[in-house]
Amino acid sequence: MTENKLVRILKSRLEKARNLIKKYGDLWLVISSGISDTNIDYLLGLHAHGLMGALLYEEGLHIFIGRLERSFIGHLEDILVRESEIHTFYGYDEFEREIKKILAEYSGRRILANFSASELYPHASSLSYALTKKIMHFAEIYEIELRPAGRFVYELRQTKTPEELEALRNCVKLTMNIFDSIVNEGVIKPGMTEREIAAKFYGEIYKIGEPSFDIIVASGPNTANPHHVVSERKLETNDILYIDFGVRYLTMCSDITRCLVIGSPSNKIKMTYNAVVEAQNEAISTIKVGATFSEPDIAARKTFQRHGFDPEKYFIHTLGHALGINVHDVGPTLSYKVVNKRIPGNVAYTVEPALYFEKEFGIRLEDDVIVLDSGIERLVKAPEEPIYL
Ligand SMILES: [Mn+2]
Numbered sequence: 001m002t003e004n005k006l007v008r009i010l011k012s013r014l015e016k017a018r019n020l021i022k023k024y025g026d027l028w029l030v031i032s033s034g035i036s037d038t039n040i041d042y043l044l045g046l047h048a049h050g051l052m053g054a055l056l057y058e059e060g061l062h063i064f065i066g067r068l069e070r071s072f073i074g075h076l077e078d079i080l081v082r083e084s085e086i087h088t089f090y091g092y093d094e095f096e097r098e099i100k101k102i103l104a105e106y107s108g109r110r111i112l113a114n115f116s117a118s119e120l121y122p123h124a125s126s127l128s129y130a131l132t133k134k135i136m137h138f139a140e141i142y143e144i145e146l147r148p149a150g151r152f153v154y155e156l157r158q159t160k161t162p163e164e165l166e167a168l169r170n171c172v173k174l175t176m177n178i179f180d181s182i183v184n185e186g187v188i189k190p191g192m193t194e195r196e197i198a199a200k201f202y203g204e205i206y207k208i209g210e211p212s213f214d215i216i217v218a219s220g221p222n223t224a225n226p227h228h229v230v231s232e233r234k235l236e237t238n239d240i241l242y243i244d245f246g247v248r249y250l251t252m253c254s255d256i257t258r259c260l261v262i263g264s265p266s267n268k269i270k271m272t273y274n275a276v277v278e279a280q281n282e283a284i285s286t287i288k289v290g291a292t293f294s295e296p297d298i299a300a301r302k303t304f305q306r307h308g309f310d311p312e313k314y315f316i317h318t319l320g321h322a323l324g325i326n327v328h329d330v331g332p333t334l335s336y337k338v339v340n341k342r343i344p345g346n347v348a349y350t351v352e353p354a355l356y357f358e359k360e361f362g363i364r365l366e367d368d369v370i371v372l373d374s375g376i377e378r379l380v381k382a383p384e385e386p387i388y389l
Helices: 002-021 038-044 067-076 092-104 129-141 150-158 162-185 194-208 220-224 267-286 295-306
Strands: 027-032 052-056 061-066 086-089 110-113 145-148 216-219 240-245 247-249 256-261 347-351 354-357 361-364 367-372 375-378
Touching (some): 002 027, 002 038, 002 052, 002 067, 002 150, 002 162, 027 038, 027 129, 038 052, 038 067, 052 092, 061 092, 067 086, 086 092, 092 129, 162 240, 162 247, 162 256, 194 216, 194 240, 194 247, 216 220, 220 361, 240 361, 256 267, 267 295, 267 354, 267 361, 267 367
Parallel strands (some): 061 086, 110 145
Antiparallel strands (some): 052 061, 216 240, 240 256, 347 367, 354 361, 367 375
16 A cells, blocks of 8 residues: 555656756766665665665666665566566675666766755765766766756655645644654653654654654753754653654655643744744745745744844754755745745645753754645644643
8 A cells, every 4th residue: 555655756856856857967866875865765765774875867767776786676666667677786886887888778878967066056966076976977978968966856855746635634644643653652851861752753753754854842941942852851840841842644745843841831932933933834835836935934033023032042943945856855944044045846845943041942843845836725723722741
């Protein structure tokens, strides 16, 4: 069941890639060596392990996979690779030989390869210098024109296919089920450590997928840190805490932050929470196809100003980021600085306004949205009040 869904997502990406590639070249070569390349996950629905490669061509996809990892692509065999070839190898030398053999078949063609400067296109680059030299050498032998894949990968992955968006909707639902079930269990209470809470979440997440990123559980004064590292701190009565977590399900990532309080919160906490809720609603009301990436962030900042909180001082990050196969996916951030780019259709974003008061506390609320030509879809909505434990 899940596998079929995954295959449908992969097929939708392959089709999109094949249509788009004509604008940039003929084939797309992805090689993952060492650091796992998300483009392998994107095409094959699995984490790259060691050396792996994929070459997208008109009719199919060549897959280069270590003999020991052969079982990884079991889900692709019948459907995806019907007309394609699987090339197995053991060790670097055999890998090189396989790549060379296949490249020989594409003499005279234009191949997009993922060795653009990583500062420019971090999502497209992971090739080692040695491997880059090698591929360039083969290209020279076979008169292949190598082109940087950066722009192509950017355009391909910034917008999502309907299948990817459907997976994200389900992903967010499952994510919230996990959150609700842990909160309703009533186990989060004074004496429990941040680490113990994180462990609860990890336990549930692995039953359906994997974490999109390292979970953040921040409590008490730790909530003043936007990127807190989970600690041994024990929850205390009248604490505030935030939990920032996400699930990677069917290769799509959710990212949610919720704010909880134990006992009775101070007035400042209540006022801050209200301001953050309002900022989030105001921001979301501006998000639509054709709006600039700055508009929602500016709306959130204006709301904070109206509530008497200087956003320059207390809202110290951007409003949101693209979601997709990576939790920080391809695309501009929602920031007041991105004034000259407009939001396209079929993108997914987080909306996460926050206020942080150094050494005191902080509140962040994060929801996920999908932007379509027909309007915005808010996949989930943070509660109007903190969640009382
Ligand atoms: Mn986020």
